Amino acid sequence: MKKSWSRLFLPLLLLAATAPAQTKLTVPFERFILPNGLNVILHEDHTTPTVTVNLWYHVGSGNEKMGRTGFAHLFEHILFEGSGHVPEGAFDQWLEAAGGNNNGSTNGDRTNYYEDLPKNALELALFLESDRMGYLLEAMSPEKVDGQRDVVKNERRQNYENAPYGLVSQLVRAALFPAGHPYHLLTIGTPEDLDAASLDDVKGFFRTFYVPNNATLVIAGDIDVARTKALVEKYFGPIARGAPPPVKTAPEPSSISVEKRLDVEADVELPRVQMTWATPPIFAPGDAELDLVAQVLATGKTSRLYKRLVYDLQIAQDVWAGQQSSQLASMFEIMVTLRKGKSPEQALKIVDEELDKLRKAPPSADEIERARARTVSGLVFQMERVTGRANALNSYNQLAGDPGYFPKDVARYERATEADLRRAAADLLPAGRRVVTVVKPTPGAPKAGR
Known part of the structure; x- marks a missing residue:
């Protein structure tokens, strides 16, 4: 992994930067899988009374089909717009009131959501994440999809279409990887595909990829393992397993053979x-x-x-x-x-x-x-x-x-x-x-x- 332990581990960390190949540095963790396929990884660190909830859905722009691009990034936004038991706007409000912060990101391979918060707010974060995994479609409406569609298109205009050198990365990707390759297009997708996406298209993408058997939940920090397991089972256990999502592959040839x-x-x-x-x-x-x-x-x-x-x-x-x-x-x-x-x-x-x-x-x-x-x-x-x-x-x-x-x-x-x-x-x-x-x-x- 490239590019972001407490003082207790600092001497070991400094050693890792200079030690020979036999250096052994580990991050202790416990792993289990719920019956619905959700992978769960727990890491204890009692240095400060805080926890991090980090959820990865194993879907990114590389899982999209030609003509249906930008869906993964669109869902990064939609998942903050309310779910079955969480009113629109409440996700951020409730976390902020509990002293936490949160965000999400998307790339070609995964969509990530995380919450950093006091340990006494762990149950809140698990409730919020489980509700949007299991009950998002109950709250999805054409108006919400249209609103976030416009937000994403504006983000594209600001960060790409109106930014110096902004579209060069897209031109390079399109030249380097053939059409149909998972990395042929930018994660943000094209305005045309976003405009053409129907509510049924968007719901279908969610049902395919945002399921417990296509996700991994990491909970790290000042946690009690037994209690945390019980909370995970309480909130995520009832969510139904989805059909196995399609696996993304790269076509052959997967790149160019000339300059x-x-x-x-x-x-x-x-x-x-x-x-x-x-x-x-x-x-x-x-x-x-x-x-x-x-x-x-x-x-x-x-x-x-x-x-x-x-x-x-x-x-x-x-x-x-x-x-x-x-x-x-x-x-x-x-x-x-x-x-x-x-x-x-x-x-x-x-x-x-x-x-x-x-x-x-x-x-x-x-x-x-x-x-x-x-x-x-x-x-x-x-x-x-x-x-x-x-x-x-x-x-x-x-x-x-x-x-x-x-x-x-x-x-x-x-x-x-x-x-x-x-x-x-x-x-x-x-x-x-x-x-x-x-x-x-x-x-x-x-x-x-x-």
């Missing part, structure tokens, strides 16, 4: 260039190595691309690289935002030169140690708070099939060698299978790009 070039015009001040590859899924061979490759290339002022493009040549304002890992496939991306008037072609040439060096010769021992320290520290510090641990348990459960995968995740980076990074760059970032994007400042063009 594609996208020349984008946008009403922006600064040129930008990007290179994007389809790369192995999260936790697959090569995934961790590419995380480290990204660090060597573009993280910190001593990284190769920063030094050449920003410091030495002074043609770039910023550089970034990352392995954006997902369940069926990942994307490795290099992005360079240039200074005003500087040449995109020169930047592309420099990036290719540095990539070619890394394909032919491994990074230095110092480079890989810096990359490893940054990456492992990031993994470790996301576990500092119980909220981060709850989400990690859910993430590892879905994506690795093991809620306790954290030590194995750390070990991936500890055992990666200089030769492994060279091999990953050579085999997984070839010049001939990528999307190259050049954004040219063009007055009068849409800010988002065309």
Whole structure:
């Protein structure tokens, strides 16, 4: 898992960032499954009198069909609009009155809801989550769907259509993954599909995916395990199991076999260039190595691309690289935002030169140690708070099939060698299978790009 224990664990956490591969760090948990298929994971931490409820539905935009996109993100909003025994607006009001906060998020693989609150409000959170799992359709109406449809369309306009470079990510995805691939489109979907969705379409999507046998509930913090189990059984036990949801798959071929070039015009001040590859899924061979490759290339002022493009040549304002890992496939991306008037072609040439060096010769021992320290520290510090641990348990459960995968995740980076990074760059970032994007400042063009 990438990217967010108490002081009691801090010495162990610091050790994890520097220790060799045999380091054993675990997040203790207990797991059970209700008769209706709901997976439940419990983690005790009595450091503070707080709890986190973290619920993952194993559905994201990657489960949507062409012509019916944006449903997963739409439901992220609809589930806050009231359910069978919770009036509209009461979900947030009741949690805030209890001293808690909550939110949700959606990506290509899952939809997540969480509540952070005092331990004496745990039962409230479980009631609220169970009510919208089991009784949402009782309160769903055309007016609620239309209202949230408009909210999502406005979010798309604000974050994509009217944002500088806002639609570049969609153009890249569409070029990199073929039509019908789960990651071909943005999670937010298209306005046309949102407009075309009927109430029956939306209800059908909920009945298919928002069922206990397609969800995992993590409860972490200052809990009594026996009492918590009883509360889970009380509120979630009566909810009926659904039919097994369809499993999302990637078509073959799942990506491109040639280099594609996208020349984008946008009403922006600064040129930008990007290179994007389809790369192995999260936790697959090569995934961790590419995380480290990204660090060597573009993280910190001593990284190769920063030094050449920003410091030495002074043609770039910023550089970034990352392995954006997902369940069926990942994307490795290099992005360079240039200074005003500087040449995109020169930047592309420099990036290719540095990539070619890394394909032919491994990074230095110092480079890989810096990359490893940054990456492992990031993994470790996301576990500092119980909220981060709850989400990690859910993430590892879905994506690795093991809620306790954290030590194995750390070990991936500890055992990666200089030769492994060279091999990953050579085999997984070839010049001939990528999307190259050049954004040219063009007055009068849409800010988002065309």
